[in-house]
Amino acid sequence: MDMAVADVIQQHLIDPEICIRCNTCEAICPVQAITHDSRNYVVDAEKCNRCMDCISPCPTGSIDNWRTVLKLRAYSVDEQLGWDELPGEQALPEGVAAAPAPPAVPATQLEAAEQPFVASAWGATLPPWSAAHAYTNLYGPKTGPxxxxxxxxxxxxxxxxxxxxxxxxxxxxxxxxxxxxxxxxxxxxxxxxxxxxxxxxxxxxxxxxxxxxxxxxxxxxxxxxxxxxxxxxxxxxxxxxxxxxxxxxxxxxxxxxxxxxxxGSSFLMPNHPRSNIVMICTGTGSAPMRAMTEWRRRLRASGKFEGGKLMLFFGARTQEELPYFGPLQNLPKDFIDINFAFSRTAGHPKRYVQDAMRERAADLAALLKDGNTCFYVCGLKSMEEGVVLALRDIAQGAGLSWETLGAALKKEGRLHLETY
Ligand SMILES: Cc1cc2nc3c(=O)[nH]c(=O)nc-3n(C[C@H](O)[C@H](O)[C@H](O)COP(=O)(O)OP(=O)(O)OC[C@H]3O[C@@H](n4cnc5c(N)ncnc54)[C@H](O)[C@@H]3O)c2cc1C
Ligand code: SF4
Ligand code: SF4
Incomplete structure (x- = not known):
């Protein structure tokens, strides 16, 4: 058979036995190569350009599977959706060499981010430099719960x-x-x-x-x-x-x-003195923000807190649906700067977190300029684009280049997106 290496590909596959269907990879893929049904998350071989953006954010490692296959026999999306387990390696026809390891495609996410605007492409996959070491996957499908x-x-x-x-x-x-x-x-x-x-x-x-x-x-x-x-x-x-x-x-x-x-090994808080944290969340997206706020509150109470601003933008449909509304009100104003946004309050216009952010553009622009500031976004998937666009507009309104700043936020682990 006359087949060249070009006819053979390293097909990117997800292990259905380990995947916890968390949507992280689908949310992060800059070319929408990942899709899912009620059963499996799968990668479309036609679309995946092997940029590797999805590999480190995957919490379980189930995304990092590759099979050497003839391009003509690449597993289709429909085939993968029916899997209960990954297939083994296909036997290649005699004389056909295995494809080389998947090449990394540099900066794809940023190119994709320019046009059209893909909010998820600006999210960091590395933690801030002063984050503590996170243990991951101590208990999993293979080791047992x-x-x-x-x-x-x-x-x-x-x-x-x-x-x-x-x-x-x-x-x-x-x-x-x-x-x-x-x-x-x-x-x-x-x-x-x-x-x-x-x-x-x-x-x-x-x-x-x-x-x-x-x-x-x-x-x-x-x-x-x-x-x-x-x-x-x-x-x-x-x-x-x-x-x-x-x-x-x-x-x-x-x-x-x-x-x-x-x-999770990237959505982690900075620990260095004077590091600022801007938290933007809706609903249960407040969970990690509560964790970070409480850790800083305990440090402050013990006299070990060394400055750094905390700013919170918290959205819900109504005040009644906002988790921890009461306890949040009790936090000292000089400790945390809280901004609520309610989208379904009777008699009031709809207000989303990005609206609240735009109202605080001057303060956010100052924080964007400060390399000690980390931004965290968590909650409904639908908030992601509005929030990142608001950050971009605030940066540009302050005379900053979003291409430069956004790339730095990503590279330095300072903008984290977790939406579901
Ligand atoms: C990284 C990450 C962090 C998360 N953190 C939290 C958290 O802190 N708190 C929290 O409550 N959830 C969180 N979730 C969502 C959570 O994992 C579940 O998806 C959610 O609780 C629904 O699961 P379920 O089994 O109740 O619904 P399922 O039985 O899985 O789904 C039932 C139906 O509801 C739909 N559905 C699923 N989720 C939602 C939703 N949120 N709103 C409306 N419809 C939905 C499904 O599409 C399906 O049709 C997180 C998800 C991710 C990926
Ligand atoms: S490697 Fe890149 S293109 Fe392929 S599925 Fe992952 S994020 Fe998408
Ligand atoms: S990020 Fe990993 S665990 Fe989550 S859906 Fe994708 S492959 Fe599955």
Whole structure:
């Protein structure tokens, strides 16, 4: 057979047995090569240019799989969507050499970011230089989960109380007892809901951001807290009972939960003196912001806090749906600069986090100019573009080149996006 190396490719594949369906790769891919259905996340061989942007953000490593295949026999998207496990290597016809390792395509994300504007392309995949070391994947599908015990479960939104609905958000505390589970603010964990899905397979893990600081929800205890919104309708507004979120919101103190993780090695806070943190979030995207704020609050209380501004932009449909509204109000004004934005308050125009940011353009421009400032965005996927565009416009309004600044924010691990 007369085939050259050019006829052979290294096909990029996702391991369905390890993938926790977190959407991180799909959100980050600058050329929309990743897609999913209710079963699997898959890579379109026609679109993937092997830029490698998705590799390090993947919390489980399931994204980093490659198979040498004849280009003509590359696995289609439909084939991959049906997989329960990865196939082995294909036998290549005699005389056909294996393709070389996938080349990195330099700066693709920035080229793609220029036209049209792709917000996710500006997100960093490295942590800030002064972040602490994060442990990841201590417990996973291969090593097995760790059992945690529920130490607390309380509602943190007014909505369930005042409107008699179940559309509430819970603060759930999980205790790991004697099992090691070191975490940092900004990391997440995976919960394995009990039972099986429609195909009779165990439910895949659901990912939740940690809402407590590194030394525990209760300082000195081996526990973490989570902020979990009960999902009772799908993204199209159709009634549905989300498997993981309802399981978690219904837990009682003393119940046990199977946990994998921790995940995440880039959405981490800076630790150096005078480092500023700008937090932009909606809904449960407040979880990592609560963790970072609480860690700084504890440092300040112990006299170890060495300056640096904290600025928060927090959006929700209404005040009643905003998690931790009460406790946030109690934080000292000289410690954190809080800006709320409500999009469905009766009698008021819709206001989103990006609107609040634009109102504070002068302060944000000063922070953008300061190399000690890190920006964190977490919450609904739909917020991402508006927020990054607001940052770009604020930078440009202050005479800064977004191409230069945005590239620096990304390269220096100073702009982090986590939306779902
Ligand atoms: C990095 C990361 C961090 C996350 N952190 C948090 C967190 O801190 N708190 C939190 O509550 N969630 C968080 N999530 C979302 C969480 O992992 C689950 O997706 C969410 O709880 C829904 O899972 P479920 O099992 O209840 O719903 P499923 O049973 O998986 O889904 C039921 C239906 O609802 C739709 N759906 C799924 N999620 C939502 C949603 N959020 N809103 C509306 N419809 C939805 C699905 O498309 C499906 O049709 C995070 C996700 C990621 C990727
Ligand atoms: S390697 Fe790049 S192009 Fe390919 S799936 Fe990952 S992010 Fe997308
Ligand atoms: S676990 Fe990795 S491969 Fe799976 S959806 Fe998340 S980022 Fe993508």
């Amino acid at each position: 760790v059992t945690a015990t529920v130490a607390g479960n309380v509602r943190v939104t007014e909505v369930g109380k005042t409107q008699g609905s179940d559309y509430d958000t819970h603060h759930v505390v999980l205790d790991f007892g004697a099992m090691p589970f070191p975490v940092l603010e900004g990391q997440s964990i995976g919960i394995l809901p009990p039972g099986t899905d429609a195909q009779g397979k165990p439910h895949h893990a659901r990912q939740y951001s940690i809402a407590s600081p590194r030394n525990g929800e209760r300082p000195g205890y081996n526990n973490v807290s989570l902020t979990i919104k009960r999902v009772l309708e799908d993204h199209q507004g159709q009634p549905v009972r989300g498997v993981g979120s309802n399981f978690m919101c219904d837990l009682k103190v003393g119940d046990t939960v199977q946990v994998i993780g921790p995940f």
